[in-house]
Amino acid sequence: MKARIIYMGKIGRRLEGPAIGKLLAKFLNNCRDDEIAAVIECSEVDQISKTVIKTASKFIKNVPTFYVVNANEEIKKSFSELTSK
Numbered sequence: 001m002k003a004r005i006i007y008m009g010k011i012g013r014r015l016e017g018p019a020i021g022k023l024l025a026k027f028l029n030n031c032r033d034d035e036i037a038a039v040i041e042c043s044e045v046d047q048i049s050k051t052v053i054k055t056a057s058k059f060i061k062n063v064p065t066f067y068v069v070n071a072n073e074e075i076k077k078s079f080s081e082l083t084s085k
Contacts, residue, residue, distance in 0.1 A: 003037040009044025021055025032064030040079065043070035048078050057082055
């Protein structure tokens with residue numbers, strides 16, 4: 001299985017705002033189009049806002065296979081909202 005990784009901690013510890021959601025959606029859409037699993041690495045992230053998830057869900061065409069790794073429970077719960085789309 002091929003996978004692509006995005007390191008969310010490189011963006012910041014507290015992720016807020018629609019621009020980050022659009023970036024995340026673009027990453028997930030590209031992974032889906034290329035038929036590659038998406039890995040979202042969150043080891044340095046402390047918090048992700050609902051705005052990021054809402055914006056990402058607006059721009060994601062069909063939710064691809066993705067894995068959230070090294071994330072706290074709050075972040076995992078936030079990302080689970082994407083799969084309920």
